[in-house]
Amino acid sequence: MSKYTEDDLREELKTKEYEYGFYTDIESETFPVGLNEDIVRAISKKKEEPEWMTEWRLEAFRSWQEMIEPEWANVHYEKPDFQAISYYSAPNSKPKYDSLDEVDPELLATFEKLGISLDEQKKLAGVAMDVVVDSVSVATTFKKTLAEKGIIFCSISEAIQEHPELVKKYIGTVVPQKDNFYAALNSAVFSDGSFCYIPKGVRCPMELSTYFRINQAGTGQFERTLVIADEGSYVSYLEGCTAPSRDENQLHAAVVELIALDDAEIKYSTVQNWFPGDADGKGGVFNFVTKRGLCEKNAKISWTQVETGSAVTWKYPSCVLKGDNSVGEFYSIAVTNNYQQADTGTKMVHLGNNTKSTIISKGISAGKSQNSYRGLVQVSSRAENARNFSQCDSLLMGNLCGAHTFPYIEANNKTAKIEHEATTSKIGEDQIFYCNQRGIDTEKAIALIVNGFSKEVLNKLPMEFAVEAQKLLEISLEGSVG
Amino acid sequence: MLKINDLHASVEDKAILRGINLHVKPGEVHAIMGPNGSGKSTLASVVAGKEEYEVQSGEILLDGENIDELSAEERAHKGVFLSFQYPVEIPGVSVTNFMKTAINETRKAQGLKEMPANEMLKMIRQKSELLEIDRKFLSRSLNEGFSGGEKKRNEIFQMAMLEPKLAILDETDSGLDIDALRIVANGVNKLKSEDNAVIVITHYQRLLDYIVPDFVHVLYEGRIVKSGTKELAHELEAKGYDWIKEEVGV
Structure with missing residues (x-):
C-alpha cells in the first residue's frame, strides 16, 4: 500500500488542471492597447453613451491618473502595465438575438464546455440569465416575465440608453469614481455589466443570474454592476464566473454597487472561478474588485461569496449601514491553492442606530498559497446600539501555505457590541485515517471535511448555486487520487 | 476469518509488534489485554491499515487473503471495522451525512448502486433504536462536542450501520461510566452473529463482564505471551500484570 503523506496530498493538489482552460475563437473587435482620454471617449462613443456619461468617465480617468496602486494588501505580484492592456473588446456578432438559434454557434459551444446550456438554464428553476462574454451582453432571457413586474434587468449599457435617469441618479453613489485606484479605472473604462432595478414593494420572483467570462487574450475586463432595490422590495442576485486558461496575467477590475432603499433586501451571491494560474504560479487572473452596498432604513444587504479562482484576489464586499x-x-469561502494569493474580507460601516452586521469568513489554504482575511468593523459616534459578530475560520492543508487574519475594529460609540472569533485548524492525518477506515478514500475525505468546514456559508447560497459551489470546492482542492 | 502470522511492525523505526500470532474464527469474541505500551492499539491500527505503521514481516490474512498491501479504505470495504479509542471530530459533517458517505463509498467499491434514501432512513431508524440512540444526535456534527460516552456510542452506531465482518474495539470502555458502558456493550452483543467476529482491546476486565470473550490474550512487549479463556481476565484483574511479566521471564 502506498504511504499517503502530507507530501502526497500536496502533490495531488498541485496537479489538478484548470477545468475550463480552453479558448474560443470568436472574431472580436478589439481596441488598440493603451489608455488615454481618447480611448475613454472612444469607449463611450462605441457604446453610444450620452454626454454626461462620457464626462463622468473622463472625470474618473483624470482622478485615476493622480492615484497610485494600493500596496497594503498581503499579496505580491508584478503590477500590470496599464498601457499594455486593450480596454475594449466585444464579440463581433453584436446585435442582440431574439432566440438562441441566432447566436454564434461557437459561442454556444463554449457555454456547453462550461456546462451552461442556456436552454436548460431557461427551463430550470426559473433562473434568468444575462450572459456576458467579454464585455457585451449576448443573450438575455426571462426579460418579459420580469418586465411584467416592472423589474428592469439588462446590461448597464442598455440601462444608460433606456433608463438614464436611474443610472445617473445612482451610479457612483456607493462607490465614487475616485474611491480607489481600481474603482477609478473601472469608472473610466467599464465596458459592460449588469443593471437591475426592482420597483417599490416588488419581490423579484426568480434568482437573477449573470455569468461573466474573460475570453479574449490580453483583454482586461471591467464590469460594472448596479443593483437598486426600491423601498420594500427584494432581490436575490447570483453571479458566477469561469475564465479560460491564459499564460499572461489578465486584469479584472470590477465594481459592484448595491442600493437597498428603506425596507428593501438584496442578497448578492458570487461564485468566482477565474483561472488561478498553473501549478508553478504562472498566469492567472488578477481580481481587483470593489463591491459595496448601501442600506437605508430597515434595509438588509447580504453578500455571499465562494472564491476559488484568480491568481491574486483583492476584494472586500462591504456594507454601509446608513x-x-x-x-x-x-458570508465568504475563499480557497487558495498552488501560488494563489487572496486578500479578502469586508467592511461593515455602522452609521445608523441599531444597525447589525454579521461576518462569517472561511479561508481554506493549500499548496504554497497565501490566504488573508481583512475586515473592518467601524461604528460611528452617532450610531447607537450597533452590533457586530465576526467569525473567521482558517483551514490549512500542508505545511507550505499561509492563513492570515487582519481584523480592524473602530468603535466610536460606547453602546457598540462587537464580537470577534477566530480559529485555525489543519486537516489532520487522523481525520483522513478515520474517514479511510470507514471506507471513504482520501479524495472524498478531503471533500467531506472541506464541505463541513464551509457549511455555514454554503447554506447561505441559493440551492442551485450551492451544488455548483460544492463542486467547485472539490475541483479546487482535490487531485485525482488513485 | 482473521489470521495473523508472526507479525512484526514498527512506527518511526521503533519496533512495536514483535511476532504476533492470532487466529480469529467467525462467531468468536477475542479480548486483548495488556499493560500500557504493550502494543494493543498498534495492533488495531496495523490491522486497519494505518499508514504510519510499517509491517516488517509476517502477514495479515482476512478470509485467506493477504490484506497487507491494501489501503485502509479497501480493508474497510472488505469488512474491517475499527472502533477508535479517540474518535476524531469533523465539524460541519453530520453523523448521518458521514454514514451515508461511508455506506455509499463501500457499496461503490463493491460494485453496488447507492443505497436509496428510504432504505437508508429505514436502516438508520432500526439501528438507532437497537442502540437506544436519540435520532437528534444523528444530525449533530460528527463527534464535535460529544461526551466520551456519546463518542463511543457513535462508534458502535457506525459499526451497526456498516455491518462489518471483523470489528476491533479499541478501548471502547475508556472514559465511560457504568451506564454508558452497559449500553455500548449491549449494542455490541446485539450486533454479534455467527458470521462476524469481534476483537475487544481493553485494560480492564469490567467490559468483559458485558461482552463475554471466548478467548483472552495478554499482549506484552509486542507479543502475545499468554492466551486463555475469560478466567484469565479475572486472574489479571485480581493479580495485575506483574505475575505475567515474571512468568515470561522479563
Whole structure:
C-alpha cells in the first residue's frame, strides 16, 4: 500500500488542471492597447453613451491618473502595465438575438464546455440569465416575465440608453469614481455589466443570474454592476464566473454597487472561478474588485461569496449601514491553492442606530498559497446600539501555505457590541485515517471535511448555486487520487 | 476469518509488534489485554491499515487473503471495522451525512448502486433504536462536542450501520461510566452473529463482564505471551500484570 503523506496530498493538489482552460475563437473587435482620454471617449462613443456619461468617465480617468496602486494588501505580484492592456473588446456578432438559434454557434459551444446550456438554464428553476462574454451582453432571457413586474434587468449599457435617469441618479453613489485606484479605472473604462432595478414593494420572483467570462487574450475586463432595490422590495442576485486558461496575467477590475432603499433586501451571491494560474504560479487572473452596498432604513444587504479562482484576489464586499435598523451580512469561502494569493474580507460601516452586521469568513489554504482575511468593523459616534459578530475560520492543508487574519475594529460609540472569533485548524492525518477506515478514500475525505468546514456559508447560497459551489470546492482542492 | 502470522511492525523505526500470532474464527469474541505500551492499539491500527505503521514481516490474512498491501479504505470495504479509542471530530459533517458517505463509498467499491434514501432512513431508524440512540444526535456534527460516552456510542452506531465482518474495539470502555458502558456493550452483543467476529482491546476486565470473550490474550512487549479463556481476565484483574511479566521471564 502506498504511504499517503502530507507530501502526497500536496502533490495531488498541485496537479489538478484548470477545468475550463480552453479558448474560443470568436472574431472580436478589439481596441488598440493603451489608455488615454481618447480611448475613454472612444469607449463611450462605441457604446453610444450620452454626454454626461462620457464626462463622468473622463472625470474618473483624470482622478485615476493622480492615484497610485494600493500596496497594503498581503499579496505580491508584478503590477500590470496599464498601457499594455486593450480596454475594449466585444464579440463581433453584436446585435442582440431574439432566440438562441441566432447566436454564434461557437459561442454556444463554449457555454456547453462550461456546462451552461442556456436552454436548460431557461427551463430550470426559473433562473434568468444575462450572459456576458467579454464585455457585451449576448443573450438575455426571462426579460418579459420580469418586465411584467416592472423589474428592469439588462446590461448597464442598455440601462444608460433606456433608463438614464436611474443610472445617473445612482451610479457612483456607493462607490465614487475616485474611491480607489481600481474603482477609478473601472469608472473610466467599464465596458459592460449588469443593471437591475426592482420597483417599490416588488419581490423579484426568480434568482437573477449573470455569468461573466474573460475570453479574449490580453483583454482586461471591467464590469460594472448596479443593483437598486426600491423601498420594500427584494432581490436575490447570483453571479458566477469561469475564465479560460491564459499564460499572461489578465486584469479584472470590477465594481459592484448595491442600493437597498428603506425596507428593501438584496442578497448578492458570487461564485468566482477565474483561472488561478498553473501549478508553478504562472498566469492567472488578477481580481481587483470593489463591491459595496448601501442600506437605508430597515434595509438588509447580504453578500455571499465562494472564491476559488484568480491568481491574486483583492476584494472586500462591504456594507454601509446608513439607515437605522439596517443589517449587513458577509458570508465568504475563499480557497487558495498552488501560488494563489487572496486578500479578502469586508467592511461593515455602522452609521445608523441599531444597525447589525454579521461576518462569517472561511479561508481554506493549500499548496504554497497565501490566504488573508481583512475586515473592518467601524461604528460611528452617532450610531447607537450597533452590533457586530465576526467569525473567521482558517483551514490549512500542508505545511507550505499561509492563513492570515487582519481584523480592524473602530468603535466610536460606547453602546457598540462587537464580537470577534477566530480559529485555525489543519486537516489532520487522523481525520483522513478515520474517514479511510470507514471506507471513504482520501479524495472524498478531503471533500467531506472541506464541505463541513464551509457549511455555514454554503447554506447561505441559493440551492442551485450551492451544488455548483460544492463542486467547485472539490475541483479546487482535490487531485485525482488513485 | 482473521489470521495473523508472526507479525512484526514498527512506527518511526521503533519496533512495536514483535511476532504476533492470532487466529480469529467467525462467531468468536477475542479480548486483548495488556499493560500500557504493550502494543494493543498498534495492533488495531496495523490491522486497519494505518499508514504510519510499517509491517516488517509476517502477514495479515482476512478470509485467506493477504490484506497487507491494501489501503485502509479497501480493508474497510472488505469488512474491517475499527472502533477508535479517540474518535476524531469533523465539524460541519453530520453523523448521518458521514454514514451515508461511508455506506455509499463501500457499496461503490463493491460494485453496488447507492443505497436509496428510504432504505437508508429505514436502516438508520432500526439501528438507532437497537442502540437506544436519540435520532437528534444523528444530525449533530460528527463527534464535535460529544461526551466520551456519546463518542463511543457513535462508534458502535457506525459499526451497526456498516455491518462489518471483523470489528476491533479499541478501548471502547475508556472514559465511560457504568451506564454508558452497559449500553455500548449491549449494542455490541446485539450486533454479534455467527458470521462476524469481534476483537475487544481493553485494560480492564469490567467490559468483559458485558461482552463475554471466548478467548483472552495478554499482549506484552509486542507479543502475545499468554492466551486463555475469560478466567484469565479475572486472574489479571485480581493479580495485575506483574505475575505475567515474571512468568515470561522479563
